[in-house]
Amino acid sequence: MKLSFSAPTTEQFQFEITGSKSISNRYLILNALFPNLELKGLSNSDDTRVLQKALAKPLQESKEIDIHHAGTAMRFLTAYVSAIPGAEVILTGSERMQERPIGILVEALRDLGASIAYVKNEGFPPLKITGKSLQKESISIPADVSSQYISALMLIAPSFNNGLTIRLESKVTSKPYLKMTAQALASVGVDVHFEDTSITVHPKTEIQPTQISVESDWSSVSYFYSCLALMQAGSMEISTFYRDSLQGDSKVAEFYALLGIKTKFNRESIQLSKVDDFKLPQKIELDLNDTPDLAQTIAVSCLGLGIGCYLTGLHTLKVKETDRLVALKTEIKKFGAEVTITDESLHLNPSSGLNSDVRIKTYQDHRMAMAFAPLAIKTDLEILNPEVVSKSFPDFWENMKVLGIQ
Ligand SMILES: O=C(O)C1=C[C@@H](OP(=O)(O)O)[C@@H](O)[C@H](O)C1
Numbered sequence: 001m002k003l004s005f006s007a008p009t010t011e012q013f014q015f016e017i018t019g020s021k022s023i024s025n026r027y028l029i030l031n032a033l034f035p036n037l038e039l040k041g042l043s044n045s046d047d048t049r050v051l052q053k054a055l056a057k058p059l060q061e062s063k064e065i066d067i068h069h070a071g072t073a074m075r076f077l078t079a080y081v082s083a084i085p086g087a088e089v090i091l092t093g094s095e096r097m098q099e100r101p102i103g104i105l106v107e108a109l110r111d112l113g114a115s116i117a118y119v120k121n122e123g124f125p126p127l128k129i130t131g132k133s134l135q136k137e138s139i140s141i142p143a144d145v146s147s148q149y150i151s152a153l154m155l156i157a158p159s160f161n162n163g164l165t166i167r168l169e170s171k172v173t174s175k176p177y178l179k180m181t182a183q184a185l186a187s188v189g190v191d192v193h194f195e196d197t198s199i200t201v202h203p204k205t206e207i208q209p210t211q212i213s214v215e216s217d218w219s220s221v222s223y224f225y226s227c228l229a230l231m232q233a234g235s236m237e238i239s240t241f242y243r244d245s246l247q248g249d250s251k252v253a254e255f256y257a258l259l260g261i262k263t264k265f266n267r268e269s270i271q272l273s274k275v276d277d278f279k280l281p282q283k284i285e286l287d288l289n290d291t292p293d294l295a296q297t298i299a300v301s302c303l304g305l306g307i308g309c310y311l312t313g314l315h316t317l318k319v320k321e322t323d324r325l326v327a328l329k330t331e332i333k334k335f336g337a338e339v340t341i342t343d344e345s346l347h348l349n350p351s352s353g354l355n356s357d358v359r360i361k362t363y364q365d366h367r368m369a370m371a372f373a374p375l376a377i378k379t380d381l382e383i384l385n386p387e388v389v390s391k392s393f394p395d396f397w398e399n400m401k402v403l404g405i406q
């Protein structure tokens with residue numbers, strides 16, 4: 001898809017983004033445990049739809065479930081199916097999903113008594129899971145590879161007779177996602193104690209009828225911040241967002257303040273505008289250990305603005321939809337900028353001018369497409385396989401059109 005920018009007729013934009021995929025997928029598992037939960041504003045992303053579909057019929061009737069590219073669906077279902085007596089399911093996913101590690105979660109579940117076998121490669125999906133009642137009361141788990149393994153255990157823990165204490169070994173990655181899981185559990189009345197290195201979830205068999213409205217997706221909104229940072233002028237009102245968000249990626253508001261974007265919180269929306277006479281820094285430095293999904297957006301914004309960045313805490317990026325560090329380096333270089341990476345960091349030097357008519361490969365990664373699209377405001381470019389955005393944000397291209405990116 002070739003992209004170019006023509007200044008839109010208005011400078012004031014309004015957008016409505018659907019529910020956070022991370023929050024949606026947590027509540028879908030909770031809804032499977034507690035049927036009298038009513039969910040509103042679920043995400044329309046592929047990742048939420050595959051999980052909804054998997055949970056639409058009793059898992060005892062499913063033989064094989066394919067969750068495509070959805071990391072949360074893969075990890076959450078592995079735990080959920082393991083704890084359902086009578087279920088016998090092969091859980092599989094896309095080619096890339098079969099390269100994304102799951103051994104740490106499988107080991108933890110086996111320690112709790114689960115029966116899980118690897119169908120192809122040790123440590124990776126597909127998995128053959130025979131559901132059982134799991135009853136051990138505590139478990140230790142490495143926390144530095146993916147927080148999703150821990151969220152998966154937390155979500156099924158209320159169904160254990162005595163609940164579950166999860167001890168976190170090593171430095172915790174993506175911690176706000178664990179807080180999100182804890183808050184989702186608490187919101188339906190499950191008692192959760194979250195300490196620095198351990199999480200205890202108490203048992204719960206039934207909840208009061210509860211209605212939940214899912215907040216919109218802060219990771220999706222990061223691309224609007226990036227567009228506004230690259231535009232000459234403009235303001236945006238985007239709903240539905242709250243000041244007290246469950247999502248760690250709401251940090252994007254603080255990060256883009258460094259690039260001259262002001263965020264005002266209304267009752268149910270955010271108002272983004274450009275700070276008058278803002279002087280851009282030469283370089284920004286950020287630790288993204290808590291917010292890995294923002295790395296691509298921020299790196300590309302800095303590229304578009306011609307400033308440098310030093311992003312750290314990125315050690316999990318290599319096991320996401322693609323090796324995001326390598327993908328970023330390869331694609332950024334096409335614009336003529338200097339960029340270096342290590343196993344956990346990315347260093348972009350300030351640059352003057354961008355090569356035009358670059359073709360961006362997206363590597364089956366929605367965030368590669370969405371992170372690079374705003375650059376069209378600065379130079380014509382092409383995004384290959386633009387349809388990948390549907391993993392988290394199917395309406396992405398329609399929204400970009402409104403902003404003048406065609
Ligand atoms: O729990 C979640 O909803 C997520 C946790 C993060 O993954 P890791 O914990 O693997 O970093 C994040 O990157 C992903 O997009 C969603």
Ligand SMILES: C=C(OP(=O)(O)O)C(=O)O
Pocket residue numbers: 069070071072073293320321367392
């Ligand atoms: C890493 C992501 O998702 P997941 O791990 O759930 O596939 C993402 O959405 O950027």
